[in-house]
Amino acid sequence: MVGASPGQLVFLLVAGLVAGAINAIAGGGSLLVFPALLAVGLNPLAANVTNSIAQWPGYVGIVVGNRRELREQRRRIVLTCIMAALGSVVGCVLLLVLPGSVFDAVVPALVILASVVMALGPYLKRWIGTPDPDAPDRTAWLLPAVFLAGVYGGYFGGALGVILISVLSLLANDTLVRLNALKGLLSLVAASVTVVIFSLRAPVDWTAVAILAPTTLVGGYLGARIARRMPDAVLRWFVVVLGLAVGVYLLLD
Structure with missing residues (x-):
């Protein structure tokens, strides 16, 4: 990013705003x-x-905005946050210790996987049906699944929230509104681990971070305000198509 053109800077600003939304x-x-x-x-x-x-920063905004929905989930929050943090540590370590060639080989599959999971998200919810708030969580399956999602988040992280909400919808019994709030918190936990570890050991482009971090926060705030008016199917399929295109490009490159 050193010596980036004004056009590239504007491009990242717009990408951050749209991504946050x-x-x-x-x-x-x-x-x-x-x-x-x-x-x-x-x-x-x-x-x-x-x-x-x-x-x-975008995850911080999501958690603050959903703090009411996080109430009365203390046990679930503690257990799943621990697993998300541990998984994220493992994922970050794998990313840093494995040869770069491994990441280059794996990342196309991860991008495609995340895109497919995002595409199937509405169908998974339809298949699952409305969760029963009174039934117990499938904790024996939920915690390992959150751990593996954390590993994914630490290693790559693209569409981690989509994977988490799919896991929570399948294995935790509560309303989707409350599970979505928990998804945001778990995403924040995993992201916090990556911030600490990557800041110390990874080739972070801090110029790009300085551009993207505030714009993703603003985009997230604006997106939350228009969420009730804008059909998410349009944005969902835009991201799915883009992700598949990027995954195929990286696979062939």
């Missing part, structure tokens, strides 16, 4: 920022770690 409305905004960082010249590893750090 997508995260608030549909989820998966990181799949928009990742190719944007590739487009301005970052290599896949640098784009991944920079993207992870830049998304953090």
